[in-house]
Amino acid sequence: MLTSSVERIEDVALELSVRGHFGHHLHAAVDACVSMNRRQYLSTAGGLAVVSSLAGCLGGVLGSDEGEQLPDDHRDEERAINRAVGKLNKAAVSIEGAESGLENPSEADFSPDEPQAFIDTARSELESVEDSDIAQELDSYADVLEAMIGVLKTLTDDSLAADVEAVSAEIDGGDTSDADDTLETRREETAEARRSYDGAMETLDGLDRGRLEEHSIVDLDRVESGVETLGDVLGSVESLLSGYDSMLAGHESLEEGEKRFDAGEYERAATAFESAADSFGDATETFADGESDAPSGLAEYFENGRCQSGHLETAGAAFADAATAADDGDIVDAQRSRSEGEDALEAAENC
Structure with a gap:
């Protein structure tokens, strides 16, 4: 019964918003009523307070006369669009x-299931009105939200921090x-x-x-700001x-230099150490x-990496000398020079 009341009120609102034969002043009053209640209606469709508010507003304008009915296909299209908008807003x-x-990021609480379910439901609604221009526009907007979900999923993967720490420890330990396989996987995901x-x-x-x-889509400036934050x-x-x-490239060159040095190939060792x-x-x-x-949650990894690489740069230069x-x-x-290089390696391990 509540659902039918919402739909009935919606029908009257839609009809009067597109028909002009009730007179200029009546049309303006209804437009104001619909505009005032539309956002709340879309976000809480089915709520008793919204039904009462909108019904009261229309009642004040129309009295007991509900006016002519819009064609069923028009009402169905508008309802589908409104439902899709509500889901996309959620x-x-x-x-x-x-x-x-x-x-x-690694401690952010994010599950893609909820927003993805809203988007899937919205797309289902839009399929029934796919020839509508606004439906196509909403579908493109859904693409934006879906891309944001994909980026968020990558950024909030709680194994990211563990992988960075593992790579750092491997570089420390020699x-x-x-490490290369770990970084390759992460590179593919971030790419x-x-x-997206x-x-x-x-x-x-x-x-x-x-x-x-x-059509009461949420403030797109906020959406754009959110996308930029993700970026x-x-x-x-x-x-x-x-x-x-x-760092890994430097480590490989460092190992190459050590092999050449131990083999007495000092010139080639110097070249490898300089590359490191x-x-x-x-x-x-x-x-x-x-x-x-x-972001603050990643700052410590940058600081630790800078500490390690700075000392390793010193070590590479000392070994080249x-x-x-x-x-x-x-x-x-x-x-x-060899002793200076060893001291720098130890300093890197203590970062």
């Missing part, structure tokens, strides 16, 4: 709630056999998230905001992974640049 609110926890983000921004820019707002955090994760990629220092220097720069913009001195036959300088 999805947007759910996503916005999760974004508030992105200062510490065994990086698993997919980046594609770019697609969301492109689609968002192409939306007809005026038409969507006429900022995603950029921080990308920087973090890039820094550790450079360059890679560690790139990592230091990446971590330093990313640290200032990183040792190899060059050894190649020149200067044993004293070679031993001194």
Whole structure:
């Protein structure tokens, strides 16, 4: 009974909002009534307070005369669109709630199931009116929300922090056999998230905001701000992974230099150590640049990475000097530089 009352009120509101033969003043009054109640109605469809409010408002304008009826197919289309809008608004609110926890992404409480279910239901409603222009616009808006869910899922994966810590520990311990596989998996995931983000921004820019707002979609400026927040955090994760990629490259060159040094190939050892220092220097720069913009939950990983890479850069340069001195036959300088390099390695382990 409550549902039929809502639909009946909706029918009258829709009919009067598109028909003009009741007179200019009556039409304006009904438009004001519908506008005043529309957002609340969409967000709490079926609520008794909304039914009473809207019914009272219309009653004051119409008295007991309900007027002519709109065609059934028109009413059904409007109802489907209104239901879709309500579900999309709920999805947007759910996503916005999760974004508030992105200062510490790995501890953010986000499940994609709820907003995705809202979007799926909205798409089902829109399928029945797929030829409608506004339905197509709403479907594009749903694409934006769906892309945001995908990015959020990547950023709030609670294993991200564990993977970063594992890679850092492997670099400290000198065994990086698993680190490259771990980083490769993360690179693929963030690359997919980046594609989703770019697609969301492109689609968002192409939306007809005026038409969507006429149908009571939530403030698109807030949605855009949310997408930009996702982009900022995603950029921080990308920087973090890039820094550790450079760290791994430096570690490989460091190992190569040690092998060449032990084999007495001092010139080739010096070249490898210099390459290691360059890679560690790139990592230091990446971590330093990313640290200032990183969310608080990721800042410690940037700080730790910068500490490690800075000392490892020093170690690589010292070992290169040792190899060059050894190649020149200067044993004293070679031993001194070698000792400086060992001290730098120990400092990196203590970060």
